[in-house]
Amino acid sequence: MEERVPVPPPHPARDITEHVGYRLKRAAAALRGAMDKVLREHGLTVPQYSCLELLDENPGLSNADLARGTFVTRQSANVVLRGLKEAGLITRPATADHGRALPVHLTPAGHERLHAARAAVYAVEERMIHAIPGRRLTALLADLDAMAEALGE
Amino acid sequence: MEERVPVPPPHPARDITEHVGYRLKRAAAALRGAMDKVLREHGLTVPQYSCLELLDENPGLSNADLARGTFVTRQSANVVLRGLKEAGLITRPATADHGRALPVHLTPAGHERLHAARAAVYAVEERMIHAIPGRRLTALLADLDAMAEALGE
DNA sequence: GGGCGTATGTCAATGTGTTGACATGCCGAC
DNA sequence: GTCGGCATGTCAACACATTGACATACGCCC
Numbered sequence: 001m002e003e004r005v006p007v008p009p010p011h012p013a014r015d016i017t018e019h020v021g022y023r024l025k026r027a028a029a030a031l032r033g034a035m036d037k038v039l040r041e042h043g044l045t046v047p048q049y050s051c052l053e054l055l056d057e058n059p060g061l062s063n064a065d066l067a068r069g070t071f072v073t074r075q076s077a078n079v080v081l082r083g084l085k086e087a088g089l090i091t092r093p094a095t096a097d098h099g100r101a102l103p104v105h106l107t108p109a110g111h112e113r114l115h116a117a118r119a120a121v122y123a124v125e126e127r128m129i130h131a132i133p134g135r136r137l138t139a140l141l142a143d144l145d146a147m148a149e150a151l152g153e
Numbered sequence: 154m155e156e157r158v159p160v161p162p163p164h165p166a167r168d169i170t171e172h173v174g175y176r177l178k179r180a181a182a183a184l185r186g187a188m189d190k191v192l193r194e195h196g197l198t199v200p201q202y203s204c205l206e207l208l209d210e211n212p213g214l215s216n217a218d219l220a221r222g223t224f225v226t227r228q229s230a231n232v233v234l235r236g237l238k239e240a241g242l243i244t245r246p247a248t249a250d251h252g253r254a255l256p257v258h259l260t261p262a263g264h265e266r267l268h269a270a271r272a273a274v275y276a277v278e279e280r281m282i283h284a285i286p287g288r289r290l291t292a293l294l295a296d297l298d299a300m301a302e303a304l305g306e
Numbered sequence: 307g308g309g310c311g312t313a314t315g316t317c318a319a320t321g322t323g324t325t326g327a328c329a330t331g332c333c334g335a336c
Numbered sequence: 337g338t339c340g341g342c343a344t345g346t347c348a349a350c351a352c353a354t355t356g357a358c359a360t361a362c363g364c365c366c
Binding site: 045046047072073075076079080083096098099100 | 321322323324325330331332
């Protein structure tokens with residue numbers, strides 16, 4: 001490049017209320033990267049892990065449920081599910097007994113893989129949490145939620 | 154689905170220190186979605202807008218610079234740049250005079266498009282900011298940065 | 307000056323995510 | 337009962353992002 005700029009923030013300093021999006025994006029990217037790194041050692045991607053975690057707490061969720069829970073579209077979730085089924089980590093009936101929703105369940109292999117990966121992911125989350133004052137954690141969580149809701153969910 | 158669960162958080166309630174990743178992801182997804190929606194009316198995607206904004210503040214950035222600034226890989230940034238060039242919003246020399254870096258500049262059309270989209274994006278950011286107490290905004294920004302740095306940048 | 311390390315641009319393959327569209331199945335209103 | 341609204345699963349096309357790899361160009365150190 002030219003002057004080796006450390007990539008300053010977008011619109012420099014009109015006032016602090018700007019940049020929120022930038023910082024949010026940066027933090028999310030860092031988290032994603034860190035999770036990706038540790039999960040690769042377990043043969044999982046972030047969306048795959050998210051699905052397994054969600055399914056462990058709520059067995060029988062449908063594809064659409066998982067999509068909502070991981071903040072993506074049904075189509076994306078469907079692709080992830082196909083991968084997980086391919087890997088033998090989940091089961092999914094070919095036909096629904098009631099509606100159209102096909103309830104997904106973890107296989108024993110899925111449980112095992114999840115439990116192995118979980119420790120690594122929790123370690124990342126710990127690292128992240130210890131970086132903030134601690135007294136502010138609750139407020140931070142509330143603010144993140146408030147922002148999400150303000151944007152229409 | 155089965156019992157119409159509003160998709161509860163992953164690991165329910167061991168203590169509040171968990172879920173940070175979940176909330177962060179949710180907030181980032183909401184922001185992304187909202188920006189995507191308003192930007193579509195201007196014929197731009199989020200990464201495209203990010204590049205334009207960065208270039209407006211720092212003309213002559215290279216592809217690699219933009220990649221760092223938008224938290225993606227050089228390859229991803231390269232694809233975005235190709236799209237922007239295709240749309241006539243940026244210029245990029247075919248050959249570098251000094252190193253290998255090819256300095257990118259906004260065209261008049263690029264400036265115009267950016268200025269039009271900026272208002273819409275700022276409105277989204279305003280909506281997001283107004284959802285949090287205001288007194289906590291500075292702390293929130295600091296915490297987001299701290300988390301990003303703790304995860305290895 | 308020759309090599310080494312670093313940074314860059316690019317190609318290829320793959321995974322993830324999106325919009326748009328469609329068919330199917332339930333459920334409540336009529 | 338039937339019809340319309342709504343949710344679901346799925347197909348196709350496309351945008352975006354990743355890892356991995358490679359060639360090129362610069363700066364530095366020896």
